[in-house]
Every structure is written in C-alpha cells, then in structure tokens.
Amino acid sequence: xxxxxxxxxxxxxxxxPATIVTATGTDGRPQGLTVSAVCSVSLDxxxxxxxxxxxxxxxxxxxxxxxxxxxxxxxxxxxxxxDFAVKSDSKFDGHTWTRPAGAVGxxxxxxxxxxxxxxxxxxxxxxxxxxxxxxxxxxxDVGDRHALAYARRAFFTGAVRDADRMRNPL
Numbered sequence: 630x631x632x633x634x635x636x637x638x639x640x641x642x643x644x645x646p647a648t649i650v651t652a653t654g655t656d657g658r659p660q661g662l663t664v665s666a667v668c669s670v671s672l673d674x675x676x677x678x679x680x681x682x683x684x685x686x687x688x689x690x691x692x693x694x695x696x697x698x699x700x701x702x703x704x705x706x707x708x709x710x711x712d713f714a715v716k717s718d719s720k721f722d723g724h725t726w727t728r729p730a731g732a733v734g735x736x737x738x739x740x741x742x743x744x745x746x747x748x749x750x751x752x753x754x755x756x757x758x759x760x761x762x763x764x765x766x767x768x769x770d771v772g773d774r775h776a777l778a779y780a781r782r783a784f785f786t787g788a789v790r791d792a793d794r795m796r797n798p799l
Contacts (some may be wrong), residue, residue, distance in 0.1 A: 641780060641781050644778045645780070646667055646779075647702045647710045648665065648702060649699075649702060649709070649710065649713045650664050650679050650687060651726075651736040651737075652691040654693060655693045659721050659736045660686050660690040661721065661735065661738075662714070662720075663713040666680035666759075676763055677746055678761055678764070679699060679764070680756065680761055683760065688760065688762075691735075691750065695750045696733045696747070696748060696764075698745055699745060700741070701742055701743045701776040702743065702776065703743040703775070703776065703777065704774055704775045704776070706741045706777065707784045709724060721736070724738060726738050727739050731747065731767055734748060734767070734768060743772050743776035744776065745770060746768075748764025748766050748767065749767050751763045751764060751765050
C-alpha cells in the first residue's frame with residue numbers, strides 16, 4: 630500500500646465539489662462539515678453519496694436524524710467552506726440557514742449555496758476510516774450562481790464565459 634501522504638497528493642489532483650453536508654442532531658442543534666467526496670449515484674431513483682469521517686459530529690447527527698443536506702457552495706463563498714472545514718461548535722454562527730420545507734434533511738445554507746439536495750438516508754456503508762452515506766434526494770433547488778470546486782488546495786469555478794462557449798461549443 631502507498632503511504633497516506635502520497636495518497637493525499639494523488640487525490641488532491643482530482644477536482645471535487647466544495648460542499649457542506651449538514652444534519653440536525655438529537656439536541657436540535659445544526660451540524661455541518663465541508664466535504665469534497667460527494668457525487669450522484671442514480672437518476673432513478675435520485676440518489677447521492679457523501680463520505681464522512683467516523684469521528685465526525687455531523688455523521689452522528691446524520692445517523693440520529695436519518696437525513697442530511699448537501700449544500701453546493703456558491704462562487705465567492707470560499708470563506709464559508711473554510712468556516713465549516715474545522716472542528717468547532719460555532720460553525721453556523723453568522724451564517725443564515727433554513728430547514729428544508731419537507732422537514733427531511735439538514736440545514737440549507739440559503740445565502741451561500743448554488744444548489745442544495747435534501748436527502749433521506751438509504752444506506753450507510755463502512756469504508757476504512759469513513760462511511761459512505763447514500764441518500765435519496767427528496768427536495769432540492771438551484772440558484773443562479775456557479776458552484777465552487779476544489780483541487781490542489783485551491784477553490785475555483787467551472788464557469789465558462791459566453792465568448793469561450795461560442796468558440797468551443799462542446
């Protein structure tokens with residue numbers, strides 16, 4: 630097996646979405662953390678997966694509530710992704726959020742996300758020092774802003790200017 634340092638360098642080369650996964654704990658308090666290990670799984674039914682560290686407070690809340698929300702962070706909101714990338718009890722301080730309309734899922738970071746998907750947990754699969762949480766998307770929405778991506782310790786967007794699109798339509 631390769632060492633962890635090299636593995637991290639390899640994985641950092643592949644861009645991933647800058648997302649904040651949120652859930653509500655048994656005490657009613659919001660929990661959340663920044664993750665890039667998120668992807669769609671299925672269109673029919675609509676499923677997504679997130680990978681969460683076994684020691685995560687957010688994972689505890691996901692297990693307790695059987696639900697979570699994937700907040701795709703909007704361009705220009707890098708500071709929010711960084712706020713949720715640390716262990717802290719005050720991550721939500723100063724950040725506006727709402728609950729999903731259907732009451733399934735975690736907090737929606739209304740002022741900071743390009744899109745969100747509120748999910749009901751379908752399956753949790755052990756995977757080393759993480760778990761893979763598969764969720765059925767029961768609610769979501771998309772705003773006007775582009776979502777952030779993250780690779781090699783830097784944020785960026787995949788936004789293509791109209792002029793570039795005209796030159797390279799594919």
